[in-house]
Amino acid sequence: LADLTVSKVTDGGADIPSLLQKAIPYLEESASGKTEIWIASDMQSSSWRPNSPVWSSVRQRLAALPIPPSIRIMALRDRPETNRGIRITQAQINNGRLVLDMEILRQGFDPNQPEEVPVNISVNNSVTTSTLQLAGETTTIRKEIPLPQDKESGFGYVSLPHDDFSRDDISFFTFAPKPLANILINGPSGEAGKILSLMAAPPGLPGRKATMPNTVRSGQLNLSSQALVIWHGPPPRADMEEKLKTFIEEGGLVLFLPDDTAHGTRRQFLGVSWGAMEMAPADEYFRVESWDRQRGFLRDGTDQTSIPANRLRAIRRKPLAGKYRVLASWDDGTCALGQVRAGAGSALFLTTLPKYSWSNLADGHLLLPLLQRMADRGAERFSSAISLRVNDPALPQSATDIPMRMDDVQGSRPPGSPVDTAGVYRLGAQTYAVNRPWSEDNPDQITDEKIHILLPDAAISATQGGVENPSLVQEAWKLFLLIALGCLLLEALLCLPKRTAKRPIPANRL
Structure with missing residues (x-):
C-alpha cells in the first residue's frame, strides 16, 4: 500500500x-x-x-x-504529545549572502522552558549544522549564509531531528536574484496615473520599473516582458482585450480600475464589468470591512501583521457585475476588490479610484501592498527559482518531461512527484521548491x-x-x-460421499 x-x-x-x-x-x-x-x-x-x-x-x-x-x-x-516543525518563510539574496527566514513551531512543550535544538541547513546539497535556541510556541529566526562569489542561485532545505511526526521536520527552498518587475500603466494621464506610478515603483525601491506609454497606441503595446499591467480608464478594445487575455493566461497579472464617469460599462473583461457610479450618503463613507487575510494579495504578513485595508474610505465607487472571487468587501457587503483567474494568471478589479474626489486609496493602506505583491507574483514567471505547495495548480507542467528530484534527502523520504511529495525539483530550466501546505501545521x-x-x-x-x-x-x-461458517458448511456438503444402490445379500450368507 x-x-x-x-x-x-x-x-x-x-x-x-x-x-x-x-x-x-x-x-x-x-x-x-x-x-x-x-x-x-x-x-x-x-x-x-x-x-x-x-x-x-x-x-x-x-x-x-x-x-x-x-x-x-x-x-x-x-x-504525538509533543512535536516540532520547521518552515522557511523567505529565502533571498542580499549582498552575496543567502538570508533565510524560518519559523520553528513547538507543540506540547512548556513555552517557558527554552531548549537548544540542532538544525541541519543544506545549500546545494552541502550540509552544515547549527544549534538554535528555542523558546515559546513559535520561534522566528533569520540565518545568513555566505555564498561563493559566482553562486547567486540554488536550492536547499532546513531540517530538525526526526520525531514521532516527521512530515513537518523539513522545509525546502530555492533562491535566486529577484528579476526586474516591469509594470505597465495604461490610462489617461493625470492624478490617478501619477499615483499608480508612484505606488507601483516607489523611489528607492530596487527591482521595479513603471512605464506609462501615453503616446503609444494600446494595440501596439508589448506585454511579453511585463510582470504587471495596471489598466484604468475605458475598458480595452477588442484587439487589446485578446492581448491581455493571453498575457494573463501565460502568468501575467492585470489590475483594472474603473473610469472616471458616472455611467457603467457595457463591455466585459473575463465576464466582469462595472455598474453606474454610486455616491455615499452625505457625511458618510464606504468603508472596507473585511478582506481575505489567509491567502491572496491581501493576506497577513509572515509575522501575522495584517495590512490596514480597513482604513480605506470611499465617497464614490462603481460596483462589479459578473462572477468573481471577493478579496475585500465594503461595509454593506458589496465587493471592493474582486479577482478572476485565467490560466496561470489572474485579473483583479477595484471598484474605486486613487483620486481624493473618489477615495483615500492614494494613501496606500490597501493599494501599496496590493501593487507590490502583484508585481512580485507577476515577476515570478521570469525567475529560475520559485517556491510552491504540494499539488499547487501553478506547478510547472510538461507534456514530455518528468520533474527531476534535486535534493539529497530522497533516501530518507519516499519517492514521489511534486503532486504529492515535498522536495526540490527541476523541470526544464526551472528549479522549484515544493512544501507541505502551512495549514497542515495546525494541530486543531x-x-x-x-x-x-x-x-x-x-x-x-x-x-x-x-x-x-x-x-x-x-x-x-x-x-x-458468518461468511467463514457458510464456507465451511459448503465445503462439508461438497465432501460428502455419493450415495450407492444397496446390493442384494447372497442366499448362502443367510
Whole structure:
C-alpha cells in the first residue's frame, strides 16, 4: 500500500467536503442501492474545512439520493504529545549572502522552558549544522549564509531531528536574484496615473520599473516582458482585450480600475464589468470591512501583521457585475476588490479610484501592498527559482518531461512527484521548491459535535492507541464469522460421499 499512488503517505492536505462531492456523482449514476461511505481521518480541522460552502450542497445531494448512503467515520485522534516543525518563510539574496527566514513551531512543550535544538541547513546539497535556541510556541529566526562569489542561485532545505511526526521536520527552498518587475500603466494621464506610478515603483525601491506609454497606441503595446499591467480608464478594445487575455493566461497579472464617469460599462473583461457610479450618503463613507487575510494579495504578513485595508474610505465607487472571487468587501457587503483567474494568471478589479474626489486609496493602506505583491507574483514567471505547495495548480507542467528530484534527502523520504511529495525539483530550466501546505501545521481537530452539524447522520468510531471502538470491530468479526461458517458448511456438503444402490445379500450368507 505504501507504494500505491492512491494510498501512500503524501505531503498534501485533504479536502473532505470535495472528496464527498466527487463521490456523489457515482452514487447518482450507478444506482448502487444501499451504500456505505467510510472516511478514515486524523480529524484535523483544516482537512474537514467546516466553513466551506460545499457542505450545504453535499448534504442536499446526499439526502436527495433514492437510498441515502450511511457514512462511517473512523476518527484517528491520536497525535504525538509533543512535536516540532520547521518552515522557511523567505529565502533571498542580499549582498552575496543567502538570508533565510524560518519559523520553528513547538507543540506540547512548556513555552517557558527554552531548549537548544540542532538544525541541519543544506545549500546545494552541502550540509552544515547549527544549534538554535528555542523558546515559546513559535520561534522566528533569520540565518545568513555566505555564498561563493559566482553562486547567486540554488536550492536547499532546513531540517530538525526526526520525531514521532516527521512530515513537518523539513522545509525546502530555492533562491535566486529577484528579476526586474516591469509594470505597465495604461490610462489617461493625470492624478490617478501619477499615483499608480508612484505606488507601483516607489523611489528607492530596487527591482521595479513603471512605464506609462501615453503616446503609444494600446494595440501596439508589448506585454511579453511585463510582470504587471495596471489598466484604468475605458475598458480595452477588442484587439487589446485578446492581448491581455493571453498575457494573463501565460502568468501575467492585470489590475483594472474603473473610469472616471458616472455611467457603467457595457463591455466585459473575463465576464466582469462595472455598474453606474454610486455616491455615499452625505457625511458618510464606504468603508472596507473585511478582506481575505489567509491567502491572496491581501493576506497577513509572515509575522501575522495584517495590512490596514480597513482604513480605506470611499465617497464614490462603481460596483462589479459578473462572477468573481471577493478579496475585500465594503461595509454593506458589496465587493471592493474582486479577482478572476485565467490560466496561470489572474485579473483583479477595484471598484474605486486613487483620486481624493473618489477615495483615500492614494494613501496606500490597501493599494501599496496590493501593487507590490502583484508585481512580485507577476515577476515570478521570469525567475529560475520559485517556491510552491504540494499539488499547487501553478506547478510547472510538461507534456514530455518528468520533474527531476534535486535534493539529497530522497533516501530518507519516499519517492514521489511534486503532486504529492515535498522536495526540490527541476523541470526544464526551472528549479522549484515544493512544501507541505502551512495549514497542515495546525494541530486543531474538529469535534464530534461539529461533525454531526456537517453530517447529521454520520456514525463516528474512535480509534486511539491502536485500539478501535469495540462496536465496529465486533460488527466486522460477526460478518467474517458468518461468511467463514457458510464456507465451511459448503465445503462439508461438497465432501460428502455419493450415495450407492444397496446390493442384494447372497442366499448362502443367510
